[in-house]
Every structure is written in structure tokens, then in C-alpha cells.
Amino acid sequence: MPPDAAFITTLRSQARGVQPRTVALRRALHRHPELGLDLPRTRDAVVAALADLPLQVHLGRSVSSVVAVLEGERPGPTVLLRGDMDALPLEEDTGLPFASRIEGAMHACGHDTHVAMLASAARVLAARRHDLAGRVLFMFQPGEEGFHGARHMIDEGLLDRTGPAGRPDAAYALHISATLPAGEVHVRPGPVMAAADTVRVTVSGRGGHASAPHDALDPLPAAAAMVGALQTAVTRRVSAHQPVVVTISRIVAGTTNNIIPETAFMEGTVRTLSEATRATVHEEIRRVCRHTAMAHGCTAEVHIEQGYPVTVNDSDAAVRLGHLADAVVGPDRVVTMESPIMGAEDFSYVLSEVPGALAFLGGCPPDVHPGAAPPNHSNRVVFDEDAMADGVAVYAGLALDALS
Structure with a gap:
């Protein structure tokens, strides 16, 4: 009243x-x-x-x-x-x-x-x-x-x-x-307002000379592929009625133009509006990153830090x-x-x-x-x-x- x-x-x-x-x-x-x-x-x-x-x-x-x-x-x-x-x-x-x-x-x-x-x-x-x-x-x-x-x-x-x-x-x-x-x-x-979590991924390969990528395992193509694969995973594994944001906002790798680095590091944010969707997205991020890394002959360590609910x-x-x-x-x-x-x-x-x-x-x-x-x-x-x-x-x- x-x-x-x-x-x-x-x-x-x-x-x-x-x-x-x-x-x-x-x-x-x-x-x-x-x-x-x-x-x-x-x-x-x-x-x-x-x-x-x-x-x-x-x-x-x-x-x-x-x-x-x-x-x-x-x-x-x-x-x-x-x-x-x-x-x-x-x-x-x-x-x-x-x-x-x-x-x-x-x-x-x-x-x-x-x-x-x-x-x-x-x-x-x-x-x-x-x-x-x-x-x-x-x-x-x-x-x-x-x-x-x-x-x-x-x-x-x-x-x-x-x-x-x-x-x-x-x-x-x-x-x-x-x-x-x-x-x-x-x-x-x-x-x-959404839940906010931080995702950090370290992609590991094998360093080498940039002129001979076949002698190395370049982690950068694997990291780049993960960025796109994560966006696809969101649209294909989560209902369109469940809002989700996955943004990779930082990629760090390498020291100069003629060196393939051993590792690449990615960091981003995950936003969801239900605990069930939150759990699903976390599982997908881990799966996509690890298997994309494997497809490139690399490995990926995935850490997800839970933020506010x-x-x-x-x-x-x-x-x-x-x-x-x-x-x-x-x-x-x-x-x-x-x-x-x-x-x-x-x-x-x-x-x-x-x-x-x-x-x-x-x-x-x-x-x-x-x-x-x-x-x-x-x-x-x-x-x-x-x-x-x-x-x-x-x-x-x-x-x-x-x-x-």
C-alpha cells in the first residue's frame, strides 16, 4: 500500500x-x-x-x-x-x-x-x-x-x-x-546483476626460432583458437535464454619478433545469471581450452577464480x-x-x-x-x-x- x-x-x-x-x-x-x-x-x-x-x-x-x-x-x-x-x-x-x-x-x-x-x-x-x-x-x-x-x-x-x-x-x-x-x-x-568470475589460462608448448616453427610447438595459435572456440561453445552449449558473457581481455606471450615462446597466458571474465549456468560455463571453459591445446600439441592449465555471486x-x-x-x-x-x-x-x-x-x-x-x-x-x-x-x-x- x-x-x-x-x-x-x-x-x-x-x-x-x-x-x-x-x-x-x-x-x-x-x-x-x-x-x-x-x-x-x-x-x-x-x-x-x-x-x-x-x-x-x-x-x-x-x-x-x-x-x-x-x-x-x-x-x-x-x-x-x-x-x-x-x-x-x-x-x-x-x-x-x-x-x-x-x-x-x-x-x-x-x-x-x-x-x-x-x-x-x-x-x-x-x-x-x-x-x-x-x-x-x-x-x-x-x-x-x-x-x-x-x-x-x-x-x-x-x-x-x-x-x-x-x-x-x-x-x-x-x-x-x-x-x-x-x-x-x-x-x-x-x-x-551477474556473477563475475575470472578465468586464467596458461598454454604451454615448446619454444624455438620463429623462422622454424616446425621445430617448435607454438602456443600462440592454440591460444588464438581458444578465444574463438570459447565464443562458439557459449552459443552451442548454453541456452540462448540464459545470458552468458565470456570475454578474453588479455593475452601475454613472447619477448621479441624472432622467438617462438614456450608459453602464452590468457585472462578474461565470465558473467552468468544463474548458478547452474555458471557451473556449466566453467566446465565448458576447461574442456574447450584443454582440448584445443591438445589439438595443437600443447597443454593448457585452466584456473577459474570465483567472484561475486x-x-x-x-x-x-x-x-x-x-x-x-x-x-x-x-x-x-x-x-x-x-x-x-x-x-x-x-x-x-x-x-x-x-x-x-x-x-x-x-x-x-x-x-x-x-x-x-x-x-x-x-x-x-x-x-x-x-x-x-x-x-x-x-x-x-x-x-x-x-x-x-
């Missing part, structure tokens, strides 16, 4: 009221990005932003995480809200007055906005603590960009912070996107998020995604334990067409800060709606 108009008007007003704080925190984080699991400056900035609020704050032991708990005035369920904190290894080229001051690091995926929105949502919810029957768990997470930060937090007891009340009953996250119109919310039930939105939670967003940003700005995104997200670890949903918040800058905007992970990406007020309202609204 959609929230009433007075509830939404007040919520939006409160989100706009804290916008100066939201922007200030976002810019402070943007100037000083940190990478990976150890984010001491970012952690301290979050703790300072929450210091005057009635929250129980817990710091991570092995990683720079922050978990804050807001207890309502009456018993009830628990809602988890996530904001990831880490940056990317990029040299910023935006020209913004608050651009990164750290060489080789940039908040190119918008995690600085996520942290700022979540901290301001905590402020809005703390002011309405009397409306809460239950509690809100604020998850400020390091290491989303390939470091399994959410898994580290779960291992440290994230989902058991609420004591006798048990685990969270619902979990939500927003992810800003520079290529979606500002303020739009995009969500879908079911798989929303599939991010699966609970159907009811996705619908609930969509209804709340309808009320907050307007139904004309809420989009049901037709297809999942083949990128990966470690909020998948939380959603494999707790029913919930991840949605995308549009952050395309004004006067820029979304199709022409530099995307997330670009060193030129820019986000519309006005969209953060919508994100704060959606975050806070999800908790209020569930705990009223």
Missing part, C-alpha cells in the same frame, strides 16, 4: 533539508578517495558524520567497516540499508573543484554519493525515531570493487548485530548511475521498493528494468542471506544526454548531486515504510 501524501511530503522536505550535509560529506570523501578494504580516513569521516545521532556504532575488526544501529521506540523487525565506501584506481580528469587529491585514486563509481546518502538517511530517520517499530541497520562497507567487503562484514557478524531480535528482515541498497536520467529509480525482481532481488522487496519510489520520485521516474546488468555487485552476499533489493538511482548531470554521459568507472564521470536528495528520501522511506 503506497505511503500517504503527507508522509511523502514530509520525507522529501527532510531529505532536502539535510542536502547541504549530504553534499559536504560527498565532496569531502571525493577529495580523498581510498581503495580496497582499508579505508581509515573514510571510516573516520563516517563516524564523525554520525557522532551526534542516537546510534550504536560498531567498527570492523579486520576491515574499515562501520555498522550503525538505530533502535526505534517500539519492538519490531530490522531493515538493513547499505552504502559502499571504496574508490577505484583511476586518475581523475573531471575538472571538478572538489576533484580527487589522491594520485591514482578516484570515486569513479559513485560510492562517495552512496555513503553521503546513507549518512543523511540515518539523520532523517533518527529525527523520526518515534515513528519506528523496530530498528535500522546502516551498513557502511569497504571493498566492494572486487575485494568482497560485504562477505568480510558478514563473517564479522554483520547480520547478527541485533541480538535476540535475530537477523535483518529486509535489506536494500541504491547504486547511482551517471547514464540514467537524474532522479530516476530503476529496479527489477529476480536477477539484477548473482545479485538476486527478492520479488516482494523489489515491488515494495518500486512502490515507495513511485511515491517519492513520481511514477513517471520509476522504471522496471527489462534485463539484468552483466556487471557484478557484492551486495549479492547480503541478498543471498536476507530478502531485499538493489536499485539504480539516476545521476546523469543536467544538460547532458544520458547516452553521451561518461559512465561509471570512467575517469571523467560526473554525478548530479541533486539526485542525492532523492536517494536519501528513498533510503529513509524504505525503513519508515517497513517499520511504521
Whole structure:
């Protein structure tokens, strides 16, 4: 049932009221990005932003995480809200007055906005603590960009912070996107982001003089054949109704023009949307690479490193998020995604334990067409800060709606 108009008007007003704080925190984080699991400056900035609020704050032991708990005035369920904190290894080229001051690091995926929105949502919810029957768990997470930060937090007891009340009953996250119109919310039930695995193949032959390839076993033709064979295997061994991406993005071999190397190394990524398809594709990669190598008289060692699992939105939670967003940003700005995104997200670890949903918040800058905007992970990406007020309202609204 959609929230009433007075509830939404007040919520939006409160989100706009804290916008100066939201922007200030976002810019402070943007100037000083940190990478990976150890984010001491970012952690301290979050703790300072929450210091005057009635929250129980817990710091991570092995990683720079922050978990804050807001207890309502009456018993009830628990809602988890996530904001990831880490940056990317990029040299910023935006020209913004608050651009990164750290060489080789940039908040190119918008995690600085996520942290700022979540901290301001905590402020809005703390002011309405009397409306809460239950509690809100604020998850400020390091290491989303390939470091399994959410898994580290779960291992440290994230989902058991609420004591006798048990685990969270619902979990939500927003992810800003520079290529979606500002303020739009995009969500879908079911798989929303892919599993991401890394494949590494070492092809071994026998080196020799490049003028006499018949006296050697050249691993390069075998490696080249594998690239094409893998694409064929995907189309012939996996149903067309099961999206799969296999991309070999790196091949390294040889030292100069007149030497046939002994080995060739290939590396790439595998993206799938179900665990069954994931297992099938892994088996095919191993089979294709080993037998293609044999056909060329070579051998192949195949290593597949499992990354994040599939991010699966609970159907009811996705619908609930969509209804709340309808009320907050307007139904004309809420989009049901037709297809999942083949990128990966470690909020998948939380959603494999707790029913919930991840949605995308549009952050395309004004006067820029979304199709022409530099995307997330670009060193030129820019986000519309006005969209953060919508994100704060959606975050806070999800908790209020569930705990009223």
C-alpha cells in the first residue's frame, strides 16, 4: 500500500533539508578517495558524520567497516540499508573543484554519493525515531570493487548485530548511475546483476626460432583458437535464454619478433545469471581450452577464480521498493528494468542471506544526454548531486515504510 501524501511530503522536505550535509560529506570523501578494504580516513569521516545521532556504532575488526544501529521506540523487525565506501584506481580528469587529491585514486563509481546518502538517511530517520517499530541497520562497507567487503562484514557478524531480535528482515541498497536520467529509480525482481568470475589460462608448448616453427610447438595459435572456440561453445552449449558473457581481455606471450615462446597466458571474465549456468560455463571453459591445446600439441592449465555471486532481488522487496519510489520520485521516474546488468555487485552476499533489493538511482548531470554521459568507472564521470536528495528520501522511506 503506497505511503500517504503527507508522509511523502514530509520525507522529501527532510531529505532536502539535510542536502547541504549530504553534499559536504560527498565532496569531502571525493577529495580523498581510498581503495580496497582499508579505508581509515573514510571510516573516520563516517563516524564523525554520525557522532551526534542516537546510534550504536560498531567498527570492523579486520576491515574499515562501520555498522550503525538505530533502535526505534517500539519492538519490531530490522531493515538493513547499505552504502559502499571504496574508490577505484583511476586518475581523475573531471575538472571538478572538489576533484580527487589522491594520485591514482578516484570515486569513479559513485560510492562517495552512496555513503553521503546513507549518512543523511540515518539523520532523517533518527529525527523520526518515534515513528519506528523496530530498528535500522546502516551498513557502511569497504571493498566492494572486487575485494568482497560485504562477505568480510558478514563473517564479522554483520547480520547478527541485533541480538535476540535475530537477523535483518529486509535489506536494500541504491547504486547511482551517471547514464540514467537524474532522479530516476530503476529496479527489477529476480536477477539484477551477474556473477563475475575470472578465468586464467596458461598454454604451454615448446619454444624455438620463429623462422622454424616446425621445430617448435607454438602456443600462440592454440591460444588464438581458444578465444574463438570459447565464443562458439557459449552459443552451442548454453541456452540462448540464459545470458552468458565470456570475454578474453588479455593475452601475454613472447619477448621479441624472432622467438617462438614456450608459453602464452590468457585472462578474461565470465558473467552468468544463474548458478547452474555458471557451473556449466566453467566446465565448458576447461574442456574447450584443454582440448584445443591438445589439438595443437600443447597443454593448457585452466584456473577459474570465483567472484561475486548473482545479485538476486527478492520479488516482494523489489515491488515494495518500486512502490515507495513511485511515491517519492513520481511514477513517471520509476522504471522496471527489462534485463539484468552483466556487471557484478557484492551486495549479492547480503541478498543471498536476507530478502531485499538493489536499485539504480539516476545521476546523469543536467544538460547532458544520458547516452553521451561518461559512465561509471570512467575517469571523467560526473554525478548530479541533486539526485542525492532523492536517494536519501528513498533510503529513509524504505525503513519508515517497513517499520511504521
